[in-house]
């Protein structure tokens with residue numbers, strides 16, 4: 374009798390991350406991870422953005438692992454860097470407009486990371502980078518865009534849903550589509566197969 378595959382916990386409240394796993398047919402349980410992301414970022418202030426995204430992914434997974442010792446816990450994080458400045462999710466509609474005004478005509482570096490933790494061991498991590506070139510955005514467009522996309526984009530780093538009107542912000546995108554959506558799904562699926570969570 375073949376043993377059942379280990380359970381997978383997604384340490385996330387992210388609708389985008391849940392949608393990716395749902396569409397891929399991956400069985401999991403989503404549980405938000407309560408970590409102080411700003412405190413972790415502050416401790417790592419001198420680190421590279423990819424390292425910070427990775428550390429946050431590990432922290433989210435590690436926060437839940439002790440309560441689910443039989444499971445693999447997947448954590449993920451995305452952060453945006455523009456002109457060397459890091460941006461998290463906007464705090465208000467006006468803050469979202471400020472972000473977009475700053476992003477206009479610049480390139481967004483979107484770092485997405487993931488980590489798998491089991492018991493007290495981080496078994497795997499991965500980070501990926503996508504680059505999104507923002508076209509020149511008029512104040513009128515920004516207003517029109519937020520009329521349509523607020524408050525949904527309040528839950529997204531970079532103030533966009535690429536699968537919705539966010540695509541109108543960009544002149545060019547290089548990088549993996551899933552990295553843009555907030556999690557490097559293809560490497561995640563590979564790691565899940567490698568650890569027996571998914572059928573290889």
Ligand SMILES: Nc1nc2c(ncn2[C@H]2C[C@H](O)[C@@H](COP(=O)(O)OP(=O)(O)OP(=O)(O)O)O2)c(=O)[nH]1
Nearest residue numbers: 385386387389450451529530533534535553554555
């Ligand atoms: N729907 C959508 N969401 C996106 C897109 N790009 C990024 N995101 C979302 C994914 C994440 O939910 C969010 C990035 O913020 P975080 O990495 O801090 O995750 P969040 O706090 O949402 O959830 P978590 O920390 O995983 O519980 O932005 C996109 O193109 N479409």
